[in-house]
Amino acid sequence: MEEIQSQSDHYRSSSSSASSPASRVPAFNFFYLRKPGSLGQPISFEDSPEWEDTDADVRVEEGGGDSINAATTSVSPSLSKLNSGSLPSPHLPEGAAVARKIAGASVAWKDLTVTIEGKRKYSDNVVKGSNGYALPGTMTVIMGPAKSGKSTLLRAIAGRLPPAAKMYGEIFVNGAKMHMPYGSYGFVDLETTLIGSLTVQEYLYYSAVLQLPGFFSQKKSVVEEAIHAMSLGDFANKLIGGHCFMKGLPSGERRRVxxxxxxxxxxxxxFIDEPLYHxxxxxxxxxxVTLKKLTSTGCTLIFTLNQSSTEVFGLFDRICLLSNGNTLFFGETLACLQHxxxxxFPCPIMQSPSDHFLRAINTDFDRIIAMCKNWQDDNGDFSAVxxxxxxxICTLEATYKSSADAAAVETMILRLTEKEGPLLKSKGKASNATRIAVLTWRSLLIMSREFKYYWLRLILYMLLTLCIGTIFSGMGHSLSSVVTRVAAIFVFVSFxxxxxxxxxxxLMKEIKIYASEESNQHSGALAFLFGQLLxxxxxLFLISISSSLVFYFLIGLRDEFSLLMYFVLNFFMCLLVNEGLMLAVVSLWKNIFQSVLTLVTIHVVLMLAAGYFRIRSELPRPVWTHPLSYIAFHTYSIQGLLENEYLGVNFAIGQVRSISGFQALHSAYDISPRSNAKWENVLVLFLMAVGYRILVFVLLHFYARKNVSLHRLFRGKHNSTA
Incomplete structure (x- = not known):
């Protein structure tokens, strides 16, 4: 045991001198900004809540043995020299922007347990009796191997657990049991869908307008502060996704955005889930380093991490180490080495502390050692553990529970919760009208910039219309051309x-953007639908009028302006219905392959039931007539276009007798002889477009909000039966 202690002391002394931020002052002390004239004073978080004795040391004695210093300062011991003023404050250039102070908040969680049914085979407890805290101006990291409960614990503290999860225990914010109101906290998910066709400044500006109340002009200063805080000044005017002549932002800058x-x-x-992901x-x-600079403004930072380098590890203030949902350690990073x-399990001198921690508690290494049990490195052993x-894991957990570290954490939680501090208040939301206007304008900008949104579809529609028009051109207006003209209109609408x-x-990308913004309450289903529709x-009108003009004159339909405008309106409503149908299917599946497969199947079935291959009156009634022929929007569009073309037209048979257009179509397609029947078909198309949008609203509001999709349900059932 003395040998282990000597090795640990040797590592602590060497690592403190090698990796301590205090020894790298020229590289890192630039993010400790002091007010002018306060060189000899610690960093002051003037907007932070005042807590009595929160900077005092808490010592817990166990039988007169070693005592542990449960530091509650805003930085780790290795950074104390920087904050005490013993090192010179960096010189700020004239006119440089100084980060705005933020009123931080303390967070404490006590006996926190989270259960998710079916999450794990051996137990439903994903997090088990976790205790910890985070203070203003500090970085608290939750580390552990895969499936150790890191993200679940982070979401539990932030109040972002899925509906299937059940949480037990207590969470305190500034000493009070409360849910954090809107605007008082931020949550960055593992994967955030960004908008590649916007610049960084545009993207953040639209996000600010969606989130904050007030006038548009007031948001610019907020955006500039956010860009400065995340060191994105050099990328402010660059497109996030780039274009054919310019690369998009690297993954690191995307994460900072x-x-x-x-x-x-x-x-x-x-709260940040895996800030170093990819x-x-x-x-x-x-x-x-950027996040460390952010904490110097007073913000409380809690994030998860899988592993880190030695340099990154030296920037953390406190670490919560998890394995299989159990807390193996909570405290300062250097104290974790002593633990x-x-x-x-002393950490070898030449090994990263985080790698050593994860090596000791990651059960996946057992399989590697079993495969490589005959291998030995130059020192004779494959691993230090x-x-x-x-x-x-059991040894570390038992050691921690009986240690002074665990007692110090309980003491600090007790002190943080014995009296309530200032309550966090909501900062207000932008109105629904503002959000609809912003989403509409932003979507217009995106659609006009991205070629694959509607410009590509416009080109494809024009090519298809030219093909159909040239194939069916030169038919004339005789009675013999009626059947061919019906075929041309059917092919045009269906294809x-x-x-x-x-x-x-x-559309899949739009749904993902909505889900990302809705999860943080930046948007809503109603605002998204209206913005996307408007x-x-x-x-859609540009596509409908351009395609209709080409088809109308190549086919040689009746040369009247009112009839042409009806044709354009009918086709526009058809596209609007189809857009709603695609949104509904995409919202259900949230997967491109399944969505395309489903839509192709739906369109083929609706084309068969549209009344062209067999008129509606002769279709089998149980399925094809009721309900398929009545829910097929192709039926109403084709009926309206044929009624627009043939009602009021007579065809001469010989020199004496003539038949009406309705009679000429009797054996080719079912239409109504009433003069206003074509407008009834347009009304039905309009109601179908509204109905599909209502369906999408229901899916987004009650279905997509729970982050559930048919793709996940089928995949989950397959995994459970496997």
């Missing part, structure tokens, strides 16, 4: 509707 989106609300607490070592270090050493991982499935990927109308 996602965080900046939450900073426009100036949150007291910021980042290389340089981008990861830059990200953590592992006390448990018999030479026992079963389950035993190591153009089928071709619109090319827009599924962009912004798509100009493009």
């Amino acid at each position: 996602a965080i900046a989106r939450e900073l426009v609300m100036r949150p007291h607490i910021l 980042l290389d070592s340089v981008s990861a270090l830059l990200m953590m 592992f050493s006390n448990a018999g 030479n026992m079963d991982t389950a035993v190591a 153009t509707s089928l071709l619109s499935i090319a827009g599924v990927p962009v 912004s798509s109308i100009p493009f």
Whole structure:
């Protein structure tokens, strides 16, 4: 045991001098900004809540043994010299922007347990009796291997658990049991869908207008602060996704844009799920330095992490180590090294602390060692941890529960919750009218910039219409051309509707953007639907009028302006109905392949029931007539176009006898002889368009909000039966 202790002390002394931020002052002390004239004073969070004795040391004695310092300062011990003023404050250039102070908030959780039925095979408890806290101006990291409960614990603290999860325990914000109101906290998910056709500044500005109440002009300063806080000044005017002549933002900058989106609300607490997700070592270090600079403004930062480099590890203030939902340690990062050493697992000198922690508690390493049990490295051992991982986890957990660290955490939670601090208040939301206007304008901008939204569909529609028009051109207006003209109109309506499935990927992207914004209450189903509808109308009308003009004159339909305008209106309503149908299917599946497959099947079935291959009066009644022929929008569109073309027209048979257009169509297609029947068909199409939008609203409001889709349901059933 003395040998273990000596190794641990040797590592602590070497790591403190090698990786302590205090030894790298020229590189990192630039984010500790002091007010002028306060060189000898610690960092002051003037807007933060005042807590009595929160900077005092808490010592817990166990039988006169070693005492542990449960630091409640805003930084780790290795950074104390920077905050005490013993090191010079960096010189700020004249006119440089200084980060605005944020009123931080303390967060404490006690005996927190989260259960999700069916989440794990051996237990429904994803998080088990976790205790911890986070203070203003500090970085608290939740670490652990995959499926250890990191994200679940983060979501539980933030109040973002899924409906299937049940939480037990207590969460305190500034000493009070309360749910964090809108605007008081920000949550950055693991994957945030950004809008590639907007610049960073545009994206953040629209996000600010969607979130904050007040005038549009007041949002610019907030956006500039968020850009400065996340060091995005060099990328402010660059497109997030780029275009054919310019690359988009790298993954590190994209992640910082996602965080900046939450900073426009100036949150007291910021939760981030895996801020280093898919980042290389340089981008990861830059990200953590930026977040460390953010905490210097007073913001309370809590995030999850899988593993980190030694440099990144030195920036953390406190660490919560999880394995299989159990808390193996909570406290300062350097104290975690001592904890592992006390448990018999000292960290080797040349190994990253986070790698050593995860190596000791990750059960996946048992399989690797079993495969490589005959392998040995130059030092003779494959790993520094030479026992079963389950035993190591039990040892670390038992050591922590009986240690002074756990007692110090309980004492600090008691002190943070013994009296209530200032309550967090909601900052207000933008009105629904404002959100609809902003989403409409933003969608118009996106659709006009992105070629694959409607410009590509316009080109495809024009090519298809030219093909159909040239095939059926030169038919004339005789009685013998009626059947061929019916075929041309059927092909035009059916094939153009089928071709619109090319827009599924962009609709899928819109649904993902909505889900990302709705999860943080930046948008709502009603605002999204109105914004998407109003912004798509100009493009759908452009497609309908251009395609209708080409088809109308190539086929040689009746040369009257009113009839042409009805043709355009009918086809526009047909496209509007089809757009609603695609939105409904995409909202159900949330998967491109299943959505395309479903839409193709639906369109083929509706084409068969539209009354062209067999007139509606002769279709089998149980299925094809009722209900398929009545829910097929092709039926009403084709009926209206044929009634528009043939009602009021007579065809001469010989020199004496003539028949009406209705009689000429009697054996080719079912239409109504009433003069206003074509307007009734347009009304039905309009009601179907409204009905599909209502269906999409219901799906988004009650179905998509729970992050459920048919794709996930089928995949879940397959996994459960496997």
